[in-house]
Amino acid sequence: MSMRDEILAKVRGAVSSTPVEKRHMAVQQRMDELEVGVQPYEISKKAEMIDLFVQKAEAAAATVVKCAASKVEGEVLDYLRSNNLPLEIKTGENPDLERYKIGKHKLLSVETGRTHGDDMVTISTAACGVAETGTLALTSGADNPSSLNFLPENHIVILKQSDIALHQEAVWELLREKYGKGGMPRTMNFITGPSRSADIEQTMILGAHGPIRLHIIVVSN
Amino acid sequence: MKITTPEFKKNAVEALQDEQLQKAMRHVRGNFIKKRADAAAAIDNFEAMRDRARDIKNHTLDNLDIYLEKFEERVQAQGGHVHWAATAKDAREIFLKICQDKGAKSVTKGKSMITEEIELNDFMIENDIEPVETDLGEYIIQLRGEHPSHIIAPAVHLNMDQVRDEFREHHTHLPEDRPMEDPQSLLTEARGILRQKFINADIGVTGANFLIAETGTSVIVTNEGNGDLTQILPKVHVVFASLEKVVPTLEDMSQILRVLARSATGQEMSVYTTLSSGPKRQSDLDGPEEYHVILLDNGRSSMLGTEFQEMLRCIRCGACMNHCPVYHALGGHAYGWVYPGPMGSVLSPGLTGVDKTGHMPNASTFCGRCQEVCPVRIPLPKLMRNWREKEFEQHLSPSSHRRNLKLWAWVTKRPGLYRLVTKVSRLGLSVMSGSKGYASWLPLAGEWTKHREMPQPEGGTFMSEWQKRGGKS
Numbered sequence A: 001m002s003m004r005d006e007i008l009a010k011v012r013g014a015v016s017s018t019p020v021e022k023r024h025m026a027v028q029q030r031m032d033e034l035e036v037g038v039q040p041y042e043i044s045k046k047a048e049m050i051d052l053f054v055q056k057a058e059a060a061a062a063t064v065v066k067c068a069a070s071k072v073e074g075e076v077l078d079y080l081r082s083n084n085l086p087l088e089i090k091t092g093e094n095p096d097l098e099r100y101k102i103g104k105h106k107l108l109s110v111e112t113g114r115t116h117g118d119d120m121v122t123i124s125t126a127a128c129g130v131a132e133t134g135t136l137a138l139t140s141g142a143d144n145p146s147s148l149n150f151l152p153e154n155h156i157v158i159l160k161q162s163d164i165a166l167h168q169e170a171v172w173e174l175l176r177e178k179y180g181k182g183g184m185p186r187t188m189n190f191i192t193g194p195s196r197s198a199d200i201e202q203t204m205i206l207g208a209h210g211p212i213r214l215h216i217i218v219v220s221n
Numbered sequence B: 001m002k003i004t005t006p007e008f009k010k011n012a013v014e015a016l017q018d019e020q021l022q023k024a025m026r027h028v029r030g031n032f033i034k035k036r037a038d039a040a041a042a043i044d045n046f047e048a049m050r051d052r053a054r055d056i057k058n059h060t061l062d063n064l065d066i067y068l069e070k071f072e073e074r075v076q077a078q079g080g081h082v083h084w085a086a087t088a089k090d091a092r093e094i095f096l097k098i099c100q101d102k103g104a105k106s107v108t109k110g111k112s113m114i115t116e117e118i119e120l121n122d123f124m125i126e127n128d129i130e131p132v133e134t135d136l137g138e139y140i141i142q143l144r145g146e147h148p149s150h151i152i153a154p155a156v157h158l159n160m161d162q163v164r165d166e167f168r169e170h171h172t173h174l175p176e177d178r179p180m181e182d183p184q185s186l187l188t189e190a191r192g193i194l195r196q197k198f199i200n201a202d203i204g205v206t207g208a209n210f211l212i213a214e215t216g217t218s219v220i221v222t223n224e225g226n227g228d229l230t231q232i233l234p235k236v237h238v239v240f241a242s243l244e245k246v247v248p249t250l251e252d253m254s255q256i257l258r259v260l261a262r263s264a265t266g267q268e269m270s271v272y273t274t275l276s277s278g279p280k281r282q283s284d285l286d287g288p289e290e291y292h293v294i295l296l297d298n299g300r301s302s303m304l305g306t307e308f309q310e311m312l313r314c315i316r317c318g319a320c321m322n323h324c325p326v327y328h329a330l331g332g333h334a335y336g337w338v339y340p341g342p343m344g345s346v347l348s349p350g351l352t353g354v355d356k357t358g359h360m361p362n363a364s365t366f367c368g369r370c371q372e373v374c375p376v377r378i379p380l381p382k383l384m385r386n387w388r389e390k391e392f393e394q395h396l397s398p399s400s401h402r403r404n405l406k407l408w409a410w411v412t413k414r415p416g417l418y419r420l421v422t423k424v425s426r427l428g429l430s431v432m433s434g435s436k437g438y439a440s441w442l443p444l445a446g447e448w449t450k451h452r453e454m455p456q457p458e459g460g461t462f463m464s465e466w467q468k469r470g471g472k473s
Helices: A003-015 A020-033 A046-059 A069-082 A095-099 A169-179 B005-017 B019-041 B046-062 B064-077 B088-102 B113-117 B120-126 B136-144 B160-170 B183-200 B226-232 B250-264 B309-313 B325-330 B341-352 B369-373 B380-393 B399-412 B415-433 B462-468
Strands: A063-068 A088-091 A109-112 A121-125 A128-130 A135-139 A154-160 A187-191 A213-220 B081-085 B106-109 B130-133 B203-206 B210-212 B217-222 B236-242 B272-276 B290-296
Touching: A003 B064, A003 B081, A020 B064, A046 A063, A046 A128, A046 A135, A046 A213, A063 A069, A069 A154, A069 A213, A095 A121, A128 A169, A135 A154, A135 A169, A169 B250, B005 B019, B005 B325, B019 B250, B019 B325, B046 B064, B046 B250, B046 B309, B064 B081, B064 B290, B081 B088, B088 B120, B088 B203, B088 B236, B088 B290, B106 B183, B106 B226, B113 B120, B113 B236, B120 B130, B130 B136, B136 B160, B136 B183, B160 B183, B183 B226, B203 B226, B210 B250, B217 B226, B217 B250, B226 B272, B309 B341, B325 B341, B341 B369, B341 B380, B369 B380, B399 B415, B415 B462
Parallel strands: A063 A213, A088 A109, A088 A121, A121 A154, A154 A213, B081 B290, B106 B130, B106 B203, B203 B236, B236 B290
Antiparallel strands: A128 A135, A135 A187, A187 B272, B210 B217, B217 B272
8 A cells, every 4th residue: 555545544544434425425515615604894885895905904014005097107106216216116927017007107117027036126916905804815927926926125016996805705706717616826825914023022023034015006996 | 853851840940940031931921912812802703713613623634534635636636746644754755855856955944843843954954955944933943953942933932132142153244243233133134144045945845834625725824925935936845734734625714714813923814825736837937846745644643533633623823832821931842842832732642652742731730721712622621631641541650640649539539538638638738827828838749839838728628618508518
């Protein structure tokens, strides 16, 4: 018997006296039903959801601005200037950014691709904003390489207001729609505020290995 | 790591006399308890979430064989590899083979307790592979040649001046007059040093907070972002996970996430929760070319189907040790093996054998705080008591201890005699206390009274008070 089969046989012998066929049915049922558990909020109005998202993201030390699609590039420039950063950004091969006309402004230099750690500022787009915790959901791909989320000191994330959902489970529905049941992108990142560590004397300090600042631009439709 | 649990008493005395440790442990008592309590109180249905988290884990453990097979199938369907390891040695060898195939010389590591359990770092060094711990706390203790003293805050036993001394000693290429006066400057220094290590690594190793059967996904939950740099940048990502980490669906993971961070650090959500599935896809611009999951048993399957199965619900939040008066007094190292505190006291004898770490469950006052805060409601005091019984049954406890227990059992089985003994003891204690109201020395309890006073008993014995209130004997 292979090591795999030995371990599985040992587990099978220990877990239950119920016949394995019966247990297979119970497991299949659970995988089909995808039952949602206990959730913390009951909010149905979109405006309240958006407020909650902003409140929670700010509580996690992210900065948030809201603007119209036509103003996104202006917000990016404002952010760079107010933080005394060079007017250069790295972003993925992201068709969404065309819509926001990022890079049309001749002051801002835009490079596309992954980052190797020498970019000060990167821009990504979020697939979803989760209001319950102020969390962004980002899926990896040519449009949003994961290195952009972790290597720079400043990470700007653009989130469409219509993509804000109340609870985390909304993201799973979205992924199943896009990648098929059981399918996933290589990496799905939940990001809640900039990186931090409390490993020295339990004092929470922002800016551990990931970004020191996380700036979220919520785009109204 | 060498098990020092049999020398627990000596470890404990040393820990109590260690001024640096005692100073550091004050941060645990204050911070963790309040943060968790605030987070739990901030939502209305935290207790219902705990119930459901417990039920999800119970269901999964009852069908663990099936969920593991499903997980494996999904990983393979996405181009990843699953390896099964019965023992620590098997896991190390599987990993070495992967390293050799890739000619790997440098391995970055995200925080992982099971790589501590299987002593992966020492093994890598023996095989000329450099392990680089990248979590700030883990990095600090790696420099010091120590093991984690807490499962989520590995350097919680240290103070800032100790970290500064360590950085001064090791980071000799940096200017001597650099700022090192606060945690911020020390963190920035470590960030700068580890940056290049992330980029140069051949293989990245992470643990897993969850494995998702539905999608063949491994999940890590972190605050620093080191686990992500560890797995995105090198060509190969190797995940070490123990069998019980699997959950059925993404929804089930969401439910457990809601109790995990709140119980651990009082955050509603940790900064980074990362789901990894297979190697990078064709269109991806970054990510690993290979994805391996090493599934470790190492004694867990022997706990399944026994009274200790409930321990396998543990999600490693650390709340039990954050609330444990014994852990507060001693820190994690005194327990003598990888997993300290209440969860360690139940898990360790299960993994190493009660003959090796059976002393751990004795290091409890059974105050019950661990069970009160456990997000998946593991009855930790009950399980520690079960280990004590096993220790007694296997004749592992000292003979004086056994003799006294037998004597006590003999007396309690004779109610008349028991009442007489309590009456005499009460009288004796009152006499010994004199006018002070407490006794500073008691016969047969000299060790105990060396550090504390025994207060004078108030009122009569339980039975005499009971009868006074009209109760029947």
